[in-house]
Amino acid sequence: MDPFRLKEKEYFIIDDWVQKFPNLTVGFTTKNGGKSSGDYSSLNVGFHVNDVEQSVYENRLLLAEKLDFPIQHWIGAQQTHEITIKKITAADKGMGANSYDNAFKQTDGFYTFEHGMLMTLLFADCVPLYFLHPGSGAVGIAHAGWKGTVNGIAEEMVRAFKTEGLNSNDIFVAIGPCICENCYIVDDRVIKLVQNKLEDVDVKPYNLISDHQYKLNLQQCNKELLVKAGVQRENILITNLCTSCHKEHFYSHRRDQGSTGRMMSFIGWKEAIL
Numbered sequence: 295m296d297p298f299r300l301k302e303k304e305y306f307i308i309d310d311w312v313q314k315f316p317n318l319t320v321g322f323t324t325k326n327g328g329k330s331s332g333d334y335s336s337l338n339v340g341f342h343v344n345d346v347e348q349s350v351y352e353n354r355l356l357l358a359e360k361l362d363f364p365i366q367h368w369i370g371a372q373q374t375h376e377i378t379i380k381k382i383t384a385a386d387k388g389m390g391a392n393s394y395d396n397a398f399k400q401t402d403g404f405y406t407f408e409h410g411m412l413m414t415l416l417f418a419d420c421v422p423l424y425f426l427h428p429g430s431g432a433v434g435i436a437h438a439g440w441k442g443t444v445n446g447i448a449e450e451m452v453r454a455f456k457t458e459g460l461n462s463n464d465i466f467v468a469i470g471p472c473i474c475e476n477c478y479i480v481d482d483r484v485i486k487l488v489q490n491k492l493e494d495v496d497v498k499p500y501n502l503i504s505d506h507q508y509k510l511n512l513q514q515c516n517k518e519l520l521v522k523a524g525v526q527r528e529n530i531l532i533t534n535l536c537t538s539c540h541k542e543h544f545y546s547h548r549r550d551q552g553s554t555g556r557m558m559s560f561i562g563w564k565e566a567i568l
Contacts (some may be wrong), residue, residue, distance in 0.1 A: 338555025379403035405434030422470035462524030474536035
């Protein structure tokens with residue numbers, strides 16, 4: 295059974311995590327049920343594409359209501375395919391929630407120990423990574439395209455958790471919907487960087503299909519890097535959902551030739567009920 299379950303037409307949840315921790319809001323949005331039109335039909339949540347800004351804001355409000363998580367408590371980023379991760383506190387509530395301009399700049403990952411904030415990142419083929427340390431309540435998300443993957447954003451998040459005194463053995467990770475290996479063809483330049491990162495891994499996450507052309511499994515690549523960083527293999531969940539194959543659910547930058555909307559990964563604890 296896939297770890298990501300369609301809760302409503304607008305979003306998937308990480309079922310196992312939500313069942314164990316009902317106060318945790320965690321999942322990945324679809325492209326369905328929103329107000330946007332044309333290439334962005336219909337639940338585009340990315341301000342930085344050429345969609346009508348009001349439509350994007352209305353889509354976010356719709357999601358805020360569905361998730362029962364006020365938009366004023368959301369946090370977003372201006373993602374740059376790098377490995378900068380920010381620790382989030384209550385003072386950051388609302389940053390990037392209703393405008394791209396006030397989002398965290400040059401940031402591709404968040405983590406926090408605090409409740410009452412929904413950390414969000416945007417996707418249209420790259421890999422969403424979700425992190426959970428149940429003992430401390432630490433949660434995190436990261437955006438891993440091929441650049442973030444080979445530069446080590448998965449390891450960077452594990453490192454951030456470890457600097458907080460957390461044991462990597464106790465970290466749980468979910469790897470969300472992204473472009474699958476059958477849809478993701480790359481060249482020698484990318485594969486060389488992957489090879490350098492995973493030279494001691496027996497089963498390589500890529501296959502040569504023709505001269506200088508390879509299928510690359512970004513999910514498996516991130517899984518192996520997480521294991522190398524100390525995460526237990528059995529603590530890593532991977533979805534079978536592909537953003538390119540599953541056109542009924544997702545936008546895809548590659549499939550849609552660059553003119554498309556964005557889905558959102560999200561994670562956060564609701565305010566504790568006293």
